[in-house]
Amino acid sequence: MIEFREVSKVFHTSKQNEVKAVNDVSLSVNEGEIFGVIGLSGAGKSTLLRLVNLLESPTYGEVLVNDKSISTLSPKELRQMRQKIGMIFQNFNLFNSRTVFGNVAYPLKIAKVPKQEIKKRVNELLSFVGLADKADQYPEQLSGGQKQRVGIARALATSPDILICDEATSALDPETTGEILNLLKKVNREFNVTILLITHEMNVIRTICNRVAVMENGEVIEEGSVYDIFTNPQERTTQKFISSVLNDHISSNLFKQLQASKKGRLYRVIFMGDATNQPVLSNIAKDYNVSVNIINGNISELQEALFGNLVVELQGNDNEIDQVVEELQKQVQVKEVTDHAG
Numbered sequence: 001m002i003e004f005r006e007v008s009k010v011f012h013t014s015k016q017n018e019v020k021a022v023n024d025v026s027l028s029v030n031e032g033e034i035f036g037v038i039g040l041s042g043a044g045k046s047t048l049l050r051l052v053n054l055l056e057s058p059t060y061g062e063v064l065v066n067d068k069s070i071s072t073l074s075p076k077e078l079r080q081m082r083q084k085i086g087m088i089f090q091n092f093n094l095f096n097s098r099t100v101f102g103n104v105a106y107p108l109k110i111a112k113v114p115k116q117e118i119k120k121r122v123n124e125l126l127s128f129v130g131l132a133d134k135a136d137q138y139p140e141q142l143s144g145g146q147k148q149r150v151g152i153a154r155a156l157a158t159s160p161d162i163l164i165c166d167e168a169t170s171a172l173d174p175e176t177t178g179e180i181l182n183l184l185k186k187v188n189r190e191f192n193v194t195i196l197l198i199t200h201e202m203n204v205i206r207t208i209c210n211r212v213a214v215m216e217n218g219e220v221i222e223e224g225s226v227y228d229i230f231t232n233p234q235e236r237t238t239q240k241f242i243s244s245v246l247n248d249h250i251s252s253n254l255f256k257q258l259q260a261s262k263k264g265r266l267y268r269v270i271f272m273g274d275a276t277n278q279p280v281l282s283n284i285a286k287d288y289n290v291s292v293n294i295i296n297g298n299i300s301e302l303q304e305a306l307f308g309n310l311v312v313e314l315q316g317n318d319n320e321i322d323q324v325v326e327e328l329q330k331q332v333q334v335k336e337v338t339d340h341a342g
Protein backbone atom coordinates (compact mmCIF):
# COMPACT_ATOMS: atom_id res chain seq x y z
CA MET A 1 0.00 0.00 0.00
CA ILE A 2 2.88 2.36 0.89
CA GLU A 3 6.35 1.46 -0.22
CA PHE A 4 9.64 3.27 0.34
CA ARG A 5 12.28 2.10 -2.11
CA GLU A 6 15.82 3.06 -1.13
CA VAL A 7 14.58 6.51 -0.16
CA SER A 8 16.91 9.28 1.02
CA LYS A 9 16.13 12.89 1.83
CA VAL A 10 19.01 15.32 2.06
CA PHE A 11 18.56 18.87 3.35
CA HIS A 12 21.20 21.48 2.53
CA THR A 13 21.47 23.64 5.60
CA SER A 14 24.22 25.85 4.18
CA LYS A 15 26.60 25.76 1.20
CA GLN A 16 28.89 23.20 2.82
CA ASN A 17 26.53 21.44 5.21
CA GLU A 18 23.92 18.85 4.50
CA VAL A 19 21.72 16.68 6.71
CA LYS A 20 20.66 13.22 5.59
CA ALA A 21 17.30 13.25 7.39
CA VAL A 22 16.29 9.94 5.77
CA ASN A 23 19.05 7.61 4.66
CA ASP A 24 18.41 4.76 2.24
CA VAL A 25 15.14 3.56 3.75
CA SER A 26 13.23 0.64 2.25
CA LEU A 27 9.94 -0.26 3.94
CA SER A 28 6.54 -1.63 2.97
CA VAL A 29 3.31 -0.89 4.78
CA ASN A 30 0.64 -3.43 3.90
CA GLU A 31 -3.04 -2.76 3.36
CA GLY A 32 -5.08 -2.91 6.56
CA GLU A 33 -2.20 -2.84 9.02
CA ILE A 34 -1.18 -0.37 11.68
CA PHE A 35 2.49 0.32 11.12
CA GLY A 36 4.53 2.31 13.62
CA VAL A 37 7.85 4.10 13.18
CA ILE A 38 9.66 4.82 16.43
CA GLY A 39 12.79 6.84 17.03
CA LEU A 40 14.30 9.55 19.18
CA SER A 41 14.04 13.22 18.30
CA GLY A 42 15.90 13.92 15.06
CA ALA A 43 15.84 10.30 13.87
CA GLY A 44 14.02 11.30 10.66
CA LYS A 45 10.45 10.16 11.42
CA SER A 46 8.63 13.37 10.45
CA THR A 47 10.58 13.65 7.23
CA LEU A 48 9.72 10.04 6.37
CA LEU A 49 6.05 10.75 6.99
CA ARG A 50 6.08 13.94 4.90
CA LEU A 51 7.47 11.96 1.97
CA VAL A 52 4.25 9.92 1.79
CA ASN A 53 2.05 12.78 0.62
CA LEU A 54 4.86 14.61 -1.14
CA LEU A 55 5.08 17.42 1.40
CA GLU A 56 8.76 16.55 0.88
CA SER A 57 10.10 14.96 -2.27
CA PRO A 58 12.78 12.28 -2.03
CA THR A 59 16.34 13.22 -3.02
CA TYR A 60 16.97 9.59 -4.02
CA GLY A 61 14.72 6.57 -4.39
CA GLU A 62 10.96 6.50 -4.76
CA VAL A 63 7.81 6.35 -2.67
CA LEU A 64 4.89 4.31 -4.01
CA VAL A 65 1.29 4.62 -2.83
CA ASN A 66 -1.06 1.95 -4.16
CA ASP A 67 1.74 0.82 -6.52
CA LYS A 68 2.15 4.28 -8.09
CA SER A 69 5.34 6.26 -7.76
CA ILE A 70 4.03 9.52 -6.34
CA SER A 71 6.78 11.68 -7.89
CA THR A 72 5.36 10.89 -11.33
CA LEU A 73 1.76 11.94 -10.55
CA SER A 74 0.22 14.90 -12.38
CA PRO A 75 -1.03 17.77 -10.15
CA LYS A 76 -4.59 16.47 -10.55
CA GLU A 77 -3.60 12.90 -9.63
CA LEU A 78 -1.64 14.23 -6.66
CA ARG A 79 -4.71 16.13 -5.42
CA GLN A 80 -6.81 12.97 -5.76
CA MET A 81 -4.20 10.90 -3.94
CA ARG A 82 -4.02 13.43 -1.09
CA GLN A 83 -7.78 13.12 -0.60
CA LYS A 84 -7.21 9.41 0.03
CA ILE A 85 -4.58 10.09 2.69
CA GLY A 86 -5.84 11.60 5.94
CA MET A 87 -3.44 13.13 8.43
CA ILE A 88 -3.56 13.94 12.13
CA PHE A 89 -1.04 15.96 14.12
CA GLN A 90 0.45 16.28 17.58
CA ASN A 91 -0.89 19.83 17.97
CA PHE A 92 -4.20 18.97 16.23
CA ASN A 93 -3.95 21.81 13.61
CA LEU A 94 -7.62 22.77 13.92
CA PHE A 95 -9.05 26.05 12.65
CA ASN A 96 -9.78 28.01 15.82
CA SER A 97 -12.24 30.31 14.04
CA ARG A 98 -14.40 27.40 12.85
CA THR A 99 -16.73 25.27 14.93
CA VAL A 100 -16.20 21.54 15.37
CA PHE A 101 -18.72 21.02 12.55
CA GLY A 102 -16.90 23.58 10.38
CA ASN A 103 -13.53 21.88 10.93
CA VAL A 104 -14.80 18.45 9.90
CA ALA A 105 -16.77 19.91 6.98
CA TYR A 106 -13.75 21.81 5.62
CA PRO A 107 -12.15 19.10 3.44
CA LEU A 108 -15.59 18.23 2.04
CA LYS A 109 -16.21 21.88 1.10
CA ILE A 110 -12.84 21.96 -0.66
CA ALA A 111 -13.85 18.78 -2.52
CA LYS A 112 -17.10 20.58 -3.52
CA VAL A 113 -19.39 18.02 -1.90
CA PRO A 114 -23.08 19.21 -1.87
CA LYS A 115 -24.23 20.87 1.39
CA GLN A 116 -26.79 18.23 2.37
CA GLU A 117 -24.25 15.45 1.91
CA ILE A 118 -21.68 17.38 3.97
CA LYS A 119 -24.18 17.71 6.82
CA LYS A 120 -24.95 13.99 6.80
CA ARG A 121 -21.31 12.93 6.60
CA VAL A 122 -20.10 15.33 9.31
CA ASN A 123 -22.83 14.24 11.71
CA GLU A 124 -21.98 10.58 11.08
CA LEU A 125 -18.31 11.25 11.74
CA LEU A 126 -18.96 13.26 14.90
CA SER A 127 -21.05 10.38 16.25
CA PHE A 128 -18.30 7.94 15.31
CA VAL A 129 -15.70 9.89 17.31
CA GLY A 130 -18.11 10.50 20.20
CA LEU A 131 -18.58 14.25 19.75
CA ALA A 132 -22.12 14.48 18.38
CA ASP A 133 -23.02 16.99 21.11
CA LYS A 134 -20.06 19.29 20.42
CA ALA A 135 -20.79 20.24 16.78
CA ASP A 136 -21.36 23.94 17.56
CA GLN A 137 -18.46 24.42 19.94
CA TYR A 138 -15.09 25.97 19.05
CA PRO A 139 -11.73 24.18 19.47
CA GLU A 140 -10.75 26.36 22.44
CA GLN A 141 -13.75 24.99 24.33
CA LEU A 142 -12.47 21.42 23.97
CA SER A 143 -9.96 19.27 25.87
CA GLY A 144 -6.87 17.94 24.08
CA GLY A 145 -8.45 14.51 23.62
CA GLN A 146 -11.62 16.06 22.18
CA LYS A 147 -9.53 18.20 19.81
CA GLN A 148 -7.76 15.08 18.54
CA ARG A 149 -11.16 13.41 18.01
CA VAL A 150 -12.10 16.37 15.83
CA GLY A 151 -8.77 15.95 14.01
CA ILE A 152 -9.57 12.29 13.39
CA ALA A 153 -13.12 13.06 12.16
CA ARG A 154 -11.72 15.71 9.81
CA ALA A 155 -9.02 13.33 8.51
CA LEU A 156 -11.71 10.72 7.78
CA ALA A 157 -14.08 13.14 6.03
CA THR A 158 -12.96 12.29 2.50
CA SER A 159 -13.02 8.52 3.27
CA PRO A 160 -9.26 7.97 3.03
CA ASP A 161 -7.60 4.57 2.58
CA ILE A 162 -4.60 5.68 4.60
CA LEU A 163 -4.33 7.64 7.83
CA ILE A 164 -0.99 9.20 8.74
CA CYS A 165 -0.48 10.07 12.39
CA ASP A 166 2.28 12.47 13.37
CA GLU A 167 2.87 11.98 17.12
CA ALA A 168 -0.92 12.06 17.51
CA THR A 169 -0.94 11.32 21.25
CA SER A 170 2.28 13.01 22.39
CA ALA A 171 0.45 16.04 23.80
CA LEU A 172 -2.07 13.93 25.75
CA ASP A 173 -2.09 12.40 29.22
CA PRO A 174 -1.84 8.60 29.51
CA GLU A 175 -5.57 7.99 29.95
CA THR A 176 -6.57 10.19 27.01
CA THR A 177 -3.77 8.60 24.97
CA GLY A 178 -5.39 5.21 25.60
CA GLU A 179 -8.79 6.50 24.45
CA ILE A 180 -7.37 8.00 21.25
CA LEU A 181 -5.41 4.81 20.51
CA ASN A 182 -8.61 2.80 20.95
CA LEU A 183 -10.35 5.15 18.53
CA LEU A 184 -7.55 4.66 15.98
CA LYS A 185 -7.93 0.90 16.35
CA LYS A 186 -11.65 1.31 15.65
CA VAL A 187 -10.88 3.44 12.55
CA ASN A 188 -8.55 0.71 11.31
CA ARG A 189 -11.03 -2.11 11.99
CA GLU A 190 -14.33 -0.55 10.94
CA PHE A 191 -13.20 1.49 7.93
CA ASN A 192 -10.27 -0.74 6.93
CA VAL A 193 -8.00 2.30 6.97
CA THR A 194 -4.28 1.52 6.84
CA ILE A 195 -2.48 3.51 9.52
CA LEU A 196 1.11 4.73 9.41
CA LEU A 197 2.14 6.45 12.62
CA ILE A 198 5.29 7.95 14.05
CA THR A 199 5.98 8.16 17.75
CA HIS A 200 8.75 8.28 20.31
CA GLU A 201 6.65 6.24 22.77
CA MET A 202 7.00 2.46 22.76
CA ASN A 203 3.69 2.24 24.60
CA VAL A 204 1.90 3.49 21.47
CA ILE A 205 3.63 0.80 19.39
CA ARG A 206 2.77 -1.91 21.94
CA THR A 207 -0.87 -0.84 22.21
CA ILE A 208 -1.95 -0.62 18.58
CA CYS A 209 0.71 -1.50 16.00
CA ASN A 210 1.05 -4.75 14.10
CA ARG A 211 4.52 -3.98 12.80
CA VAL A 212 7.22 -1.51 13.73
CA ALA A 213 10.36 0.05 12.29
CA VAL A 214 12.98 1.61 14.55
CA MET A 215 14.77 4.67 13.12
CA GLU A 216 18.10 6.15 14.13
CA ASN A 217 20.13 8.79 12.29
CA GLY A 218 17.83 8.63 9.29
CA GLU A 219 18.13 4.85 8.91
CA VAL A 220 15.79 1.98 9.75
CA ILE A 221 17.93 -0.06 12.13
CA GLU A 222 15.38 -2.77 12.94
CA GLU A 223 11.99 -3.79 11.64
CA GLY A 224 9.52 -6.58 12.31
CA SER A 225 6.26 -7.65 13.90
CA VAL A 226 5.65 -5.96 17.24
CA TYR A 227 5.65 -9.37 18.90
CA ASP A 228 9.06 -10.35 17.45
CA ILE A 229 10.62 -6.98 18.20
CA PHE A 230 9.41 -7.04 21.81
CA THR A 231 10.45 -10.59 22.47
CA ASN A 232 13.78 -10.54 20.65
CA PRO A 233 15.11 -7.02 20.03
CA GLN A 234 18.51 -6.97 18.36
CA GLU A 235 19.65 -3.37 18.53
CA ARG A 236 20.62 -1.44 21.65
CA THR A 237 18.25 1.43 20.80
CA THR A 238 15.34 -0.97 20.35
CA GLN A 239 16.17 -2.66 23.66
CA LYS A 240 16.11 0.72 25.40
CA PHE A 241 12.72 1.61 23.93
CA ILE A 242 11.33 -1.73 25.10
CA SER A 243 12.77 -1.34 28.58
CA SER A 244 11.03 2.01 28.80
CA VAL A 245 7.65 0.29 28.76
CA LEU A 246 8.43 -3.05 30.36
CA ASN A 247 10.49 -1.54 33.14
CA ASP A 248 12.38 -4.82 33.15
CA HIS A 249 15.92 -3.82 34.01
CA ILE A 250 17.52 -4.16 37.38
CA SER A 251 19.14 -1.06 38.84
CA SER A 252 22.93 -0.80 38.70
CA ASN A 253 23.01 -0.83 42.52
CA LEU A 254 21.07 -4.07 42.76
CA PHE A 255 23.22 -5.59 40.01
CA LYS A 256 26.39 -4.69 41.96
CA GLN A 257 24.95 -6.14 45.17
CA LEU A 258 23.98 -9.39 43.48
CA GLN A 259 27.42 -9.71 41.91
CA ALA A 260 29.16 -8.94 45.18
CA SER A 261 27.13 -11.59 47.04
CA LYS A 262 28.42 -14.23 44.55
CA LYS A 263 25.40 -16.39 45.38
CA GLY A 264 24.44 -17.21 41.83
CA ARG A 265 24.30 -16.24 38.17
CA LEU A 266 21.77 -13.88 36.60
CA TYR A 267 19.68 -14.77 33.56
CA ARG A 268 16.92 -13.10 31.58
CA VAL A 269 14.21 -15.61 30.72
CA ILE A 270 11.68 -14.80 28.01
CA PHE A 271 8.52 -16.87 27.83
CA MET A 272 6.24 -16.75 24.83
CA GLY A 273 2.73 -18.01 24.11
CA ASP A 274 1.84 -21.26 25.89
CA ALA A 275 5.03 -21.31 27.97
CA THR A 276 3.63 -18.43 30.03
CA ASN A 277 1.03 -20.83 31.43
CA GLN A 278 3.49 -23.43 32.59
CA PRO A 279 5.75 -23.50 35.62
CA VAL A 280 8.77 -24.14 33.35
CA LEU A 281 11.40 -22.69 35.64
CA SER A 282 10.40 -24.39 38.87
CA ASN A 283 9.90 -27.75 37.15
CA ILE A 284 13.41 -27.80 35.72
CA ALA A 285 15.10 -26.38 38.79
CA LYS A 286 13.46 -29.18 40.84
CA ASP A 287 15.28 -31.80 38.75
CA TYR A 288 18.67 -30.27 39.63
CA ASN A 289 20.12 -28.95 42.82
CA VAL A 290 19.56 -25.36 41.70
CA SER A 291 17.34 -22.76 43.31
CA VAL A 292 15.63 -19.95 41.47
CA ASN A 293 15.46 -16.47 42.90
CA ILE A 294 13.20 -14.15 40.89
CA ILE A 295 14.75 -10.67 40.80
CA ASN A 296 12.11 -8.96 38.71
CA GLY A 297 9.72 -9.61 35.89
CA ASN A 298 6.29 -9.40 34.40
CA ILE A 299 3.86 -11.05 32.04
CA SER A 300 2.20 -8.73 29.57
CA GLU A 301 -0.08 -8.95 26.60
CA LEU A 302 1.15 -8.22 23.12
CA GLN A 303 -0.92 -8.60 19.98
CA GLU A 304 -3.36 -10.71 21.96
CA ALA A 305 -0.64 -13.19 22.93
CA LEU A 306 1.17 -13.41 26.25
CA PHE A 307 4.82 -13.01 26.93
CA GLY A 308 6.75 -13.06 30.15
CA ASN A 309 10.07 -11.43 30.85
CA LEU A 310 11.90 -12.38 34.03
CA VAL A 311 15.32 -11.75 35.49
CA VAL A 312 16.26 -14.68 37.74
CA GLU A 313 19.25 -15.62 39.82
CA LEU A 314 20.16 -19.30 39.57
CA GLN A 315 21.96 -20.52 42.66
CA GLY A 316 23.89 -23.79 42.71
CA ASN A 317 27.11 -25.20 41.34
CA ASP A 318 28.24 -24.02 37.89
CA ASN A 319 27.85 -27.40 36.28
CA GLU A 320 24.26 -27.79 37.42
CA ILE A 321 23.37 -24.20 36.49
CA ASP A 322 24.71 -24.90 32.97
CA GLN A 323 22.47 -27.96 32.74
CA VAL A 324 19.41 -26.03 33.93
CA VAL A 325 20.11 -23.32 31.34
CA GLU A 326 20.49 -25.96 28.62
CA GLU A 327 17.17 -27.56 29.60
CA LEU A 328 15.41 -24.20 29.82
CA GLN A 329 16.66 -23.18 26.39
CA LYS A 330 14.66 -26.06 24.90
CA GLN A 331 11.46 -24.28 25.95
CA VAL A 332 12.11 -20.58 26.47
CA GLN A 333 14.70 -17.93 25.59
CA VAL A 334 17.48 -17.60 28.15
CA LYS A 335 20.32 -15.07 28.10
CA GLU A 336 22.94 -14.49 30.79
CA VAL A 337 22.73 -10.96 32.22
CA THR A 338 26.24 -9.55 32.33
CA ASP A 339 25.52 -5.92 33.10
CA HIS A 340 22.66 -4.03 34.72
CA ALA A 341 21.24 -3.00 31.34
CA GLY A 342 21.34 -6.56 29.99
Ligand SMILES: Nc1ncnc2c1ncn2[C@@H]1O[C@H](COP(=O)(O)OP(=O)(O)OP(=O)(O)O)[C@@H](O)[C@H]1O
Nearest residue numbers: 011013019021039040041042043044045046047048
Ligand atom coordinates in the same frame (compact mmCIF):
# COMPACT_ATOMS: atom_id res chain seq x y z
N1 LIG B 1 13.52 21.43 6.40
C1 LIG B 1 14.65 21.02 6.97
N2 LIG B 1 15.84 21.65 6.73
C2 LIG B 1 16.97 21.24 7.29
N3 LIG B 1 17.07 20.17 8.13
C3 LIG B 1 15.96 19.51 8.41
C4 LIG B 1 14.68 19.89 7.87
N4 LIG B 1 13.74 19.03 8.34
C5 LIG B 1 14.38 18.17 9.14
N5 LIG B 1 15.71 18.45 9.20
C6 LIG B 1 16.74 17.70 9.96
O1 LIG B 1 16.60 16.34 9.62
C7 LIG B 1 16.80 15.51 10.78
C8 LIG B 1 15.56 14.65 10.98
O2 LIG B 1 14.47 15.49 11.38
P1 LIG B 1 12.98 14.95 11.60
O3 LIG B 1 12.15 16.12 12.02
O4 LIG B 1 12.56 14.17 10.43
O5 LIG B 1 13.21 13.96 12.84
P2 LIG B 1 12.14 13.37 13.85
O6 LIG B 1 12.57 11.98 14.14
O7 LIG B 1 10.78 13.57 13.32
O8 LIG B 1 12.36 14.28 15.12
P3 LIG B 1 11.25 14.95 16.09
O9 LIG B 1 10.61 13.83 16.83
O10 LIG B 1 12.07 15.84 16.98
O11 LIG B 1 10.32 15.72 15.20
C9 LIG B 1 17.10 16.46 11.92
O12 LIG B 1 18.50 16.54 12.06
C10 LIG B 1 16.52 17.78 11.46
O13 LIG B 1 17.22 18.87 12.03
